[in-house]
Amino acid sequence: MAHPTVALIGTCDTKLEELLYVHDKLVNQHGMQCKLIDVGRTPSDHPSISIRQSDIFRLSGIPPVDLTALPRGEVISTLIKHTIPIVASMQESNAIHAALSLGGSGGSSLAAEVMRAALPLGFPKLIVSTMAAGDVRPYVGESDVTMMHSVVDIAGLNDILCAVLDNAAGAIAGMARAQHTRLVHATSPALSNSLSAPPSQDKRIAITMFGVTTPAVTHARALLAAYPCTTYIFHATGAGGRALERLAAAHYWDGVLDLTTTELADALLGGVLSAGDMRLTSVGAARVPQIVSLGALDMVNFGPRETVPGKYHGRNLHMHNPSITLMRTSPEDCATLGQQVAERLAGADPDLTEVWVPVRGVSALSVCGQQFHDPEADRALFSAVKAGLGGTGIRVREEDHDINDPAFVQGMVQRLVEMMGLEPVRDEV
Known part of the structure; x- marks a missing residue:
């Protein structure tokens, strides 16, 4: 060489x-x-x-x-x-x-x-x-x-x-x-432009994460450690969602746990972490097993407090840190977001796609007692998803847990590995 x-x-x-x-x-x-x-x-x-x-x-x-x-x-x-x-x-x-x-x-x-x-x-x-x-x-x-x-x-x-x-x-x-x-x-094969599978038999599973869904993703990784797979975590910052979609279009994934779909909210309302209009489309088109949830659709991301557009100054705002201000999505926003989720998944294979709804909160900030707890907005989101996917054959599963509840995560992981045909090779953590 x-x-x-x-x-x-x-x-x-x-x-x-x-x-x-x-x-x-x-x-x-x-x-x-x-x-x-x-x-x-x-x-x-x-x-x-x-x-x-x-x-x-x-x-x-x-x-x-x-x-x-x-x-x-x-x-x-x-x-x-x-x-x-x-x-x-x-x-x-x-x-x-x-x-x-x-x-x-x-x-x-x-x-x-x-x-x-x-x-x-x-x-x-x-x-x-x-x-x-x-x-x-x-x-x-x-x-x-x-x-x-x-x-x-x-x-x-x-x-x-x-x-x-x-x-x-x-x-x-x-x-x-x-x-x-x-x-x-040849100890670490470079990814080719075709992104062909590595020599090992491990399956590739993409997972989406945000700070307010980190406990869920951490638990999912621990559960998946029992299976012959490698997990790839994408921070839902816009670039993360675009990268996941790009790799899905290249048939890189064997399964996707799209737990955190918050980038849709930024795209809709002008936040700083939009992944664009292709988000939530490529996995279904590639006919890859996917479990989709509604993680962090309760929020839109802006920069420092003074950068939040004036039209949103009366909204429920939360300073995540000095550089990031979060805005709670309204019931009207959530109804639109639910419609978008349904529209983008509607063409996916119903045997390979499920939507899991965490009824008690889509993020750590929207559970009861937290600043973004808003049952009306959540109901608008959940209802729009169910209505939009009605007749498609895609199952919408509502669970009486919040998104970071270990029981909710275990259910999603179990369904994903079942759809992928994976059997455990190690004791679960």
């Missing part, structure tokens, strides 16, 4: 000096091989460039485009489309072991989309960006892209930028070596 190799992606017409600085550090200081890929608008000609702009059009198999006639946004989207298949092919053939990029908003957007689309989870990805100190969600999405703030603009070498670029080169070199070692020794 080749020596550890880093794909260095950048706009050589505007960042050549900085890219060559990193190229030199990777090759001469860290012993890496480096493939510099030029994704600039204007073609550059330098002997250190491994894949020139003209090569991108030639190798991608997509008809070339005259970039000079396009506005900046279309230039970026065109280069993304042509670069993705090239980088994906390099990764699939083990020709590269990590990817690094330097850029401002445009270059970071280009590189991030290429990395997300072409490189699987677990493959090292690092972007040095002027945008890394702000909201990086548009760049990272549901992937594992790492971002490093350049502090100063990537526009000329100086002592601040050189220190940052030195660190980036060292970081990606270490990650590339780790990836190279994994492949050489």
Whole structure:
């Protein structure tokens, strides 16, 4: 197998000096091989460039485009489309072991989309960006892209930028070596783009969690430890839900315990933890056994108290911590959320899908005596789910427990392993 190799992606017409600085550090200081890929608008000609702009059009198999006639946004989207298949092919053939990029908003957007689309989870990805100190969600999405703030603009070498670029080169070199070692020794198979099953016979089970449903998930993990499975816990922060859905669409899961569906509330009411409109759709489409509950649909997440939109100032608000303010969903909100749950599950296989309703509270905050206890809102939620799934064959099971009650969790886990056909191999914890 080749020596550890880093794909260095950048706009050589505007960042050549900085890219060559990193190229030199990777090759001469860290012993890496480096493939510099030029994704600039204007073609550059330098002997250190491994894949020139003209090569991108030639190798991608997509008809070339005259970039000079396009506005900046279309230039970026065109280069993304042509670069993705090239980088994906390099990764699939083990020709590269990590990817690094330097850029401002445009270059970071280009590189991030290429990395997300072409490189699987677990493959090292690092972007040095002027945008890394702000909201990086548009760049990272549901992937594992790492971002490093350049502090100063990537526009000329100086002592601040050189220190940052030195660190980036060292970081990606270490990650590339780790990836190279994994492949050489095949001790931890990298996830492929097809996300094929690992050599072991363990089944993969995804579980969704939030702080107010943590006791339930902790107990579920303990129960599932008795079965031949590996659990993957997704924090329901928006990115977590999107990652679960993306992996479900790739047929990665053997079963899903979607205990915490709170991201639907943020999507509906403008909270900060929305997972988008695809949430709660991919598992059913993939025909994977799933138990769905209504965890934390009693709340919407906002930032600090002063960031809560004015239209919600009269609502039931709870300061979770100085950075997060929770808002209780109203009966009207809950009726809509229940309809959404039903609509998104309606097409799923009724033999592989059940909804479990914790009548005594959907989170630690909505049980009797807590700030979000609201029986009217809960009834609106539960009734809408039942009404929406009526006639679909999907079972809605109401249990006289709250969501964190061990008895409720045990019931869900038992039904999921039954649907999956799993038998215990160890004594339950």
